Amino acid sequence: MSRFFVFLLFFSAVFLQSGAYGLTFMLPRLFDSFGANEKIVGSMLLVTTISTLVTVYYSGHLSDLFGRLRTLAVACIAISASLFLFGSLDRVGSGLVIASLLLGAGWGLTYSLCPIVLTRLVRADERVRFFTLLSVFVMAGFGLSPVLASALESSGYSVRDAFYVTATLCIVSAVLFLLLDAPIKAHAISPRAEAPSRITIAALQGVLKSPALLPVTMVCLGASIFAGLNNFQTVFADTRGLDYADFFLTYTITVVVLRLILARFKGGKTPYLTISLLQYVMSLSIVIFIFSGASLPLYLLVAVLFGVGYGVSYPILVAMTANDARDDLSAQTLQVFALSYFVGIFGFPLIAGWMIVEVGATPLLVLIAGLAVIEATMALWRVMARSA
Template identity: 30%
Template sequence: MRPFSAVFMLVGVLLASAGYGATFLFSMHVRAIGGTDIHTGVTLAGAALGTFAGVSLTGWVAQHVGAARMSALAALCVGAGVVSFALVERVSAFDVVPGFLVGFGWGAFCLAAPLALAERTSDAERGPWFLRFATMQMTGIGGSPALAGFAIRFWRMPLGGVLCAIGGLCVIAAVMLEIFGRIAPQVRGRESTHESPAPDSWFSKLGAIVRTRAVYPIVIIALGGCVFSGLMTFQMSLVQGTGAKPTTFFSVYTVTVIATRWLLARVVVKMRPGTATKLLLAMMVLGSAAMFVVPFHVLFQSASALLLGTGYGLAYPIVQLQAVNDSVAAHRRAALTWFVAAYFIGAFGFPGVGGWVLVHGGREALLALIAACGLAALALAVLRDRRRIETFSASA
C-alpha cells in the first residue's frame, strides 16, 4: 500500500463516514417537523433493513465492478439518503425511505471499503491499515454532527442546508474512492484475502462461523453498536434539562477517538488482544454509566464521551480483526460480512427499541438498557478467552 494511494482511500472513508454521522442529527430534524423519538427509531429501523439489502448485494456486485468501486457507489447512496431526509417536511410513513437509502449505502460501504483495503494489503501489514481505516471512519462519524452543530449555532445554517452539505461530501468521497480503486494495485498471492465466493456464501457459512470463536466478536460488535448508537442518537433527549449540549458530547468523542487512536494504538496493539478488548469494553460500560450522573453535573457528559471514545473507539478495530483472524481463511469474507451485519443490527436496530423505551420508560430506563448491552458485550469477551483456554487444553 503506497501512501499516495492510501490518501485517497482514507479521505474517502472520512467523508463517507460523515454521511453516516448525519444520522445522529435525524432526531433533531424529526423534532423540528413535529415528530418524537419513536419516529426517529422508525426511520432508523428502515436503515436497519437497508443494511441487510446492501450487505447482501455487495459481494455479488463487487465481483463485477470491484470492491473499491462498490464502496464509491455506496457513498453516493448514503449521500442520497441524507439529502432525501433533509427534504422531508412532515412526519409520515415514507420517512423509512431515506433511512433505507442511508442504511443500504452504509451497509454496502462498511463491507466493500474494508474488502478493498484487504485486497490491497498483506496479512503482515493489514492490522495497522485497518486501524488507520477505523480511525478515519470514527472521525467522520463523530466529527460530522459536531461540526454540524457548530455551523447551526454560530453560522446560523439551517439544519436542512447542513444535511445537504454533508450529502455533497459523500459525492466527493465517491470520487476519491473511485480514484483509489484505479491507482492502487491489488495484492496477488498467498497472503491475499481476495476470494470469489458465491453471492449467498455469507449466509451458507454462518453455521461454520458459529462453531468458531469468530462468533464472539460478531455478537460483541452488535451489542457495542447498541451502546454507541444509543448514546449518540438520543444524546439530545438524554441531556435535555441538564444544561449540557449534545454537540459537546460529539466533539469530545471525536477528539478522543483521534487522540487515542494515534497516541495509544501502539500500546493497545502490543497488548494481548483478549486483554485489550476486555479493558476497552469495561471503559465503554463506564461511559454509559457516567450518563446517569449528568443531571448532577454536566462534566459527566464529557467523561462519558471520553470513556466511550477510548473504549468503543479503540475496541472496534480490534474486535473486527478478531472476527477475521478467528475464522479460517475460506470463511474470512463471510465472517467480515456477518461482522458488518451484526454491527448494523445494533447501530440501526437499537434506536427503534430505544426510542420506545425512552418515550414510555424515561431517560433512566434507556440508560439502563444501554448499560446492560455493554455489560453483555464484556461478558462475551470473557467467555471468548475461556473458550480459547478450553480449546488449547483439549488439543494439548
C-alpha cells in the same frame, strides 16, 4: 500512483462519506422540526436496518459483478441522495421511508466493503494497524458531522444545511473511489484476481461455526450500546441543559488521538483480555452518565471514558474477527460482522426511541449499561476458556 497516495485517497474517501452516519445522531433534532418524536426516529432507523441487512447480504454479489471500488462509488451516491432527501422533507411520509432505504443501502455497502478492500492492500500482520487507521477516519467522520451541524446552527443556519453539506462530500467520495479502482488493483498484495465475496448458506454456516462467532455476537451488543448512547445524545443533552456538541467533540478527539497513538498496538499478548478491560471502562462511563445530571465536567468525563472503552476496543475486535475467520471465508466473515453490527446500530434505536417516549431516558441508560457489562464479560469468558 504511489502506495502512500493510494492510502491517502482511500482514507480521505472513507472520511468524507462516514459523516453520513454521524448525521443520524441529528435525526431527533431534524424530526422534531416537523413534529415527529423519537418513536418515528426509531421506526425510520428500523427501515434503514432492513435495507442495510439486505444490502450487506448481497454486497458480495454486487462487488463480484461490478467490482468493489465501483460498488463503493454507487453506495456513496445513494448516501448523498438520502441526505439531500432528508434535508428537504418537512413531514412524515413515503419520502422518509425512501431516504431511510437509500441510507441503509449506501452505508451497508461502504461499511462492509471498505475493510475487504483494505485486506487486499495489507499483510495479515498489518491488519490491526490499518484497521485502526480505517476506524480513525470513520470515527472522525462520525463524530465531526454532529459538531458541524451544531456550528451551522450557531451561525444561523439549520440542521438541514448539515445534511446538504455532507451529501455533497459524499459525491466527492464517490469520485475518489472510482479513481482508486485501477491503483488499488495495482498495489494489491496478491496479484491474483479477487476471491469471491458473496455470502452463501454454506459460507454463513462456516462463519457461525468458526471462532469468529464470538466477536460477531459481541459487535452487535457494542453497536447497540453505541447507538443507544449516541443516536439520542441530543435528547439527553437537551433534557440536562447541556450542549451535545461538547460530547461529540470530546468523544471524537479522544478516539482519534488514542487510535493514532495505538495504531501499531495489536491488543497485547491476550487481545480479548484487553478488549474486556476496555469494555468494562465503557460500562463505567455509562453508569457515571446515569448519575451525572447537568454537570459539564462529568459529561466530558463520560465522553472521554466512552471514547477509551468503545473507541479503542472496537478496532481490536475487528482484527480479532479477521484473525478468527477461516482463511477461505475472510471476506464473508467480515460481511457477517458488518451485518451483526448493523442489527445493533440501526435496530436498537427502535427500542431506545420507544423507551424514551414511554418510560424515560434513565431506564434506557440502565439497559445500555447492562449490555456493556455483558459484552465485556463475553470477552473475558473467551480468555478464561482458552486458558483453561
